[in-house]
Amino acid sequence: MTQTDNRRSWIASANGHPDFPLQNLPLGIFSPAGATPRGGVAIGDAIFDLKVASDAGLFSGEASEAAHAVCGDSLNAFFALGASARRALRSQLQDLLAEGSAAQARLEAMGQALLPAAATCQLHLPARVGDYTDFYVGIHHANNVGRLFRPDNPLLPNYKHVPIGYHARSSTVCVSGTPVRRPLGQTLPPGQEAPSFGPSKRLDYELELGIWIGQGNEMGEAIAIGDAQRHIAGYCLLNDWSARDVQAWEYQPLGPFLAKNFGTTVSPWVVTAEALEPFRRAQPARPEGDPQPLPYLLDEADQANGAFDIQLEVLLLTPAMREQGLAPQRLALSSTLNMYWTVAQLVAHHSVGGCKLQPGDLFGSGTLSGPEPEAFGSLLESTFGGKQPITLPGGEQRTFLQDGDEVILRARCEREGYASIGFGECRGVVLAAR
Amino acid sequence: MTQTDNRRSWIASANGHPDFPLQNLPLGIFSPAGATPRGGVAIGDAIFDLKVASDAGLFSGEASEAAHAVCGDSLNAFFALGASARRALRSQLQDLLAEGSAAQARLEAMGQALLPAAATCQLHLPARVGDYTDFYVGIHHANNVGRLFRPDNPLLPNYKHVPIGYHARSSTVCVSGTPVRRPLGQTLPPGQEAPSFGPSKRLDYELELGIWIGQGNEMGEAIAIGDAQRHIAGYCLLNDWSARDVQAWEYQPLGPFLAKNFGTTVSPWVVTAEALEPFRRAQPARPEGDPQPLPYLLDEADQANGAFDIQLEVLLLTPAMREQGLAPQRLALSSTLNMYWTVAQLVAHHSVGGCKLQPGDLFGSGTLSGPEPEAFGSLLESTFGGKQPITLPGGEQRTFLQDGDEVILRARCEREGYASIGFGECRGVVLAAR
Numbered sequence: 001m002t003q004t005d006n007r008r009s010w011i012a013s014a015n016g017h018p019d020f021p022l023q024n025l026p027l028g029i030f031s032p033a034g035a036t037p038r039g040g041v042a043i044g045d046a047i048f049d050l051k052v053a054s055d056a057g058l059f060s061g062e063a064s065e066a067a068h069a070v071c072g073d074s075l076n077a078f079f080a081l082g083a084s085a086r087r088a089l090r091s092q093l094q095d096l097l098a099e100g101s102a103a104q105a106r107l108e109a110m111g112q113a114l115l116p117a118a119a120t121c122q123l124h125l126p127a128r129v130g131d132y133t134d135f136y137v138g139i140h141h142a143n144n145v146g147r148l149f150r151p152d153n154p155l156l157p158n159y160k161h162v163p164i165g166y167h168a169r170s171s172t173v174c175v176s177g178t179p180v181r182r183p184l185g186q187t188l189p190p191g192q193e194a195p196s197f198g199p200s201k202r203l204d205y206e207l208e209l210g211i212w213i214g215q216g217n218e219m220g221e222a223i224a225i226g227d228a229q230r231h232i233a234g235y236c237l238l239n240d241w242s243a244r245d246v247q248a249w250e251y252q253p254l255g256p257f258l259a260k261n262f263g264t265t266v267s268p269w270v271v272t273a274e275a276l277e278p279f280r281r282a283q284p285a286r287p288e289g290d291p292q293p294l295p296y297l298l299d300e301a302d303q304a305n306g307a308f309d310i311q312l313e314v315l316l317l318t319p320a321m322r323e324q325g326l327a328p329q330r331l332a333l334s335s336t337l338n339m340y341w342t343v344a345q346l347v348a349h350h351s352v353g354g355c356k357l358q359p360g361d362l363f364g365s366g367t368l369s370g371p372e373p374e375a376f377g378s379l380l381e382s383t384f385g386g387k388q389p390i391t392l393p394g395g396e397q398r399t400f401l402q403d404g405d406e407v408i409l410r411a412r413c414e415r416e417g418y419a420s421i422g423f424g425e426c427r428g429v430v431l432a433a434r
Numbered sequence: 435m436t437q438t439d440n441r442r443s444w445i446a447s448a449n450g451h452p453d454f455p456l457q458n459l460p461l462g463i464f465s466p467a468g469a470t471p472r473g474g475v476a477i478g479d480a481i482f483d484l485k486v487a488s489d490a491g492l493f494s495g496e497a498s499e500a501a502h503a504v505c506g507d508s509l510n511a512f513f514a515l516g517a518s519a520r521r522a523l524r525s526q527l528q529d530l531l532a533e534g535s536a537a538q539a540r541l542e543a544m545g546q547a548l549l550p551a552a553a554t555c556q557l558h559l560p561a562r563v564g565d566y567t568d569f570y571v572g573i574h575h576a577n578n579v580g581r582l583f584r585p586d587n588p589l590l591p592n593y594k595h596v597p598i599g600y601h602a603r604s605s606t607v608c609v610s611g612t613p614v615r616r617p618l619g620q621t622l623p624p625g626q627e628a629p630s631f632g633p634s635k636r637l638d639y640e641l642e643l644g645i646w647i648g649q650g651n652e653m654g655e656a657i658a659i660g661d662a663q664r665h666i667a668g669y670c671l672l673n674d675w676s677a678r679d680v681q682a683w684e685y686q687p688l689g690p691f692l693a694k695n696f697g698t699t700v701s702p703w704v705v706t707a708e709a710l711e712p713f714r715r716a717q718p719a720r721p722e723g724d725p726q727p728l729p730y731l732l733d734e735a736d737q738a739n740g741a742f743d744i745q746l747e748v749l750l751l752t753p754a755m756r757e758q759g760l761a762p763q764r765l766a767l768s769s770t771l772n773m774y775w776t777v778a779q780l781v782a783h784h785s786v787g788g789c790k791l792q793p794g795d796l797f798g799s800g801t802l803s804g805p806e807p808e809a810f811g812s813l814l815e816s817t818f819g820g821k822q823p824i825t826l827p828g829g830e831q832r833t834f835l836q837d838g839d840e841v842i843l844r845a846r847c848e849r850e851g852y853a854s855i856g857f858g859e860c861r862g863v864v865l866a867a868r
Binding site: 131136146150156164166167168169170172174180186195197221243249252253255257261263291295352354355357431 | 564565580584590591595596599600601603604608613614617618620622628653654655677683684685686689690691696697728729730783784786787788790791792795865868
């Protein structure tokens, strides 16, 4: 059961912070000015330095072990410890940072060394990504895109039985703020029989939930759906940049390759299952006539509580808007309730044949569009395949991304009686092709 | 220019060895009995321990740096050093091990500590695989399989323009000798509309060349085809185990997933470009009417010398054959000359959009079938989709693999006037499903 927790923090900026109140406490890897990367926790406008805290002996027991595991430059070792250590650390962190904490005076005395301002720190990729898998569980996206690529056959017969996914490229997963270069590639111009080569003309974003894997399984074993939650370390935002013209030409029969592998951007903060607990929901009922999941994908507790109510937003900031001092323009507002499969179903399916998952593996949910255009999570959908440009503040139009455009993803969880939390931003600017 | 090199070694078993004469010197990671993993070189029936040799100061200059890089439990650091260090090490190794070497007495005195018998050692995966990409460049395989999956449309329009490939699963790449468990998964039985779940009934092997990446490139940059050779560390055999029934049901629209990610077996020894130099060939001319590659895939030197003449063999040993003392039965003999694209074209294509390659990344060529049934590199092809069983010595039949079956891949290079070399074996036994 989720209990209302409206505790405030003695760190003033945390109270009412849109992303990082005391109830969130997401983990990441950061460098304080001039220092080496280490683990930290976002709290208000500051970052709680877990290395400094660990060295100062602020934690005890299992929490101490967890804090020690994040003193290096990645969270992989922490992810490997599993949920019990993560909860122990969270619990002690909340006690340290809550109003009325006995430790407040001591922590305040440590000042910027313990709690540097986030604005003075550099954020890094939170973990070394072993394998990155991109799913396709946004059913409205699958319908919309399927209609464009296969007008007669938008949703293939396997879609409602199999959590469709594919192996994606881990080497180019990068942290928010990393510029992404427009890829060169082969495309088949309309009406041509032979392909051309050059910069992608249909560069797009995809609005996705990212899932970080915690404890893994051995090759040849599987993770039962009832155990799946224990293998998830946390969540982030994920922009699966896509070159649609490259994709259309290359994707048959083996799936997307160069259309996707030039870059994938994730938000730096790993939001934990504990922080998301109040925002769990029952998995929305399948439409009348849809098949029931096979038994290995069906778990009563997961159906009752395995979905999330997370608002997802994508915004665009063009160079002209930046020059004119305009704010980023929202292009879509969607929700993780548009997932046709739960995260536990993804873990169970991925491993059911014996595929080994490891701490630091990353899943993308697939683009989480809603049923209406205001909730379409890619330009391919929002512009109906590039046919209906969208108009931006200042009068510019876009069908696909132009050089200098910045894509910003945000996520937010709200529930009556609970502190709202956010994911922080996932940003990336498009660089011109080489 | 390749010069004939028929030098013999003072290690008697190396001379005339089917795989590992003085002219090969492939690298791998091994554990001598009771010791930690470290780098070694296969020579005849022994393994030259590079850690012991490095500690004894047997190398100088760049070769010393290279040997130092292989003292740990993976070749990644060695791969990152590039071709010059690799060549320096090879040159000094050949001088040390050739007949008439001034070092012979000293090395012989070091005995089993320097040159343990291979049979007493355990072999490991040679590198930590960052990303694993599986290509599809065996055009006869693509034709054969395409005909089974899409009778009207075997070879898609992109095939002769794009080196088709997909991201595969790195976490389950395992070294020869590792048993592979038959996967569970969803399949659509013939005539049914809803899928079933259970052990794959159409488990198959795929005969592939593996390519280990050496020095990488930065995200957003590309490797020009003329530079591609500098980024390849070496070659191996690769068995891309495949669950055909799972594959047929799941693969649209995003490609193979659970059908492949339960295991991929590689041979333990990394055969270098230097060892393969005498076996290079001109890329076979494309059939009349086939398109020319786009300029980024076309390099004169690569066309003249970028293919390999490597014989590839797949053999099967069933439990019944093992009991009867029968030898493994050859199921196919093929050649790397069946690659429609050169390895340099694969590297250039993979990176042209800015995808980052890293030392220890692995490519599979795709199944290298020849045009005739005797050269079909998978059971799917050899049994014509499971319709025509093959008969084994002892009278057994197979359409697909049964539990306990062992698949063995071998590769061999022969050329008049040159010492033959081999790759060693790539073996794997099928375990029963969980």
